[in-house]
Amino acid sequence: MEKVAEILAEASAEAVEPRFRALATGEVMEKAPGEVVTVADREAELIIARRLQELLPVPVVGEEAVSADPALARALTSEPAVWLVDPIDGTSNFVAGRPEFAVMAALVRDGRTVASWIWQPSTGTAYAAELGAGAWRDGHRITRERAADLPEKWHGLLKSRFLDPALHHQLHTRARAFGRLEEGLRSAGMEYPLLADGGLDFILYWRTLPWDHAPGSLLVTEAGGVSARLGGTPYRPEPPGCEDGLLVAADPALWERARDILLGVGG
Structure with missing residues (x-):
């Protein structure tokens, strides 16, 4: 669990954070109507995918890879285990210079998410969860309190x-x-x-x-x-x-x- 969290934070530090509010001309592209992608998305996904496969050599279903080849997403239903990667969740915020974006990954086995990780660069906070074992914020267990009745x-x-x-x-x-x-x-x-x-x-x-x-x-x-x-x-x-x-x-x-x-x- 700790190793994947490190991979996300390191990829963010290498490919994402240096470009926050510093994107150059030509580093932002439209991949679909109303949907943008940046060089940071693509570089971070490549880094994360390579390092995750070093941990567990299973297919990687990344947002940007699927944008280029939608058939890759079929691995979610055809393969026994798959990594999911979102290199910048909130790309429009990232492009606009707003701090609400995150770097995320999950491990899916037999169609169920069994582990997940979220790194928030702007807050320096790492979230993780493991199926049947709990959820954590920066290594501390978190439990959601019951909401008000009304x-x-x-x-x-x-x-x-x-x-x-x-x-x-x-x-x-x-x-x-x-x-x-x-x-x-x-x-x-x-x-x-x-x-x-x-x-x-x-x-x-x-x-x-x-x-x-x-x-x-x-x-x-x-x-x-x-x-x-x-x-x-x-x-x-x-x-x-x-x-x-x-x-x-x-x-x-x-x-x-x-x-x-x-x-x-x-x-």
Whole structure:
């Protein structure tokens, strides 16, 4: 566990942090409409992938590699073990000079995330989780406290960027039942730890790319929370495009109540 955390921090120090607020002309490219990538993303992913395979020689499903060759993501369902890598989660923040970005990795075995790591360069904080063994912040065990019983006291995020207009309107209308609702930090690597640490009570994501959600989902569930599809199925990393919608919450009771409110169940 410690070795992977070191790999992420070292790759960040080598390829990412020196370019923060110092990207040169030509070092930022558009890889899809509204989606940017930088030389830092690509260099960090290559460093991380090489070093992870030295630890365990299994396929690496990296965000930037899959962008170039989408077929690589099939390894999540065809291979017994896979590394997942997100070299800069929150690239748009990184490009804009905002500190909300993270470097993340996860190990997936037989379709389940069994270990995960999140490095936050701006805070100097390392999060890690291991299936069945717990969640940690800088080596200290973290346990998510139960949230308040009343929805009007809950603080949540509704990640609505990829919602169609009708669903966007429905969800935001129903979400008025919650005490405080925000759009988010544009970085799952900052948002999931915030929930695990008690700064948020729930998050509703729509698009769920595996490198974005496998690390944080395991962190939250190992801290005592819940990460599940809206039908109740526990989150498992899948290739892009498989299923939309993921509700992450501080505890099982809050997950059930928040899901019912957002879906309009029970009136």
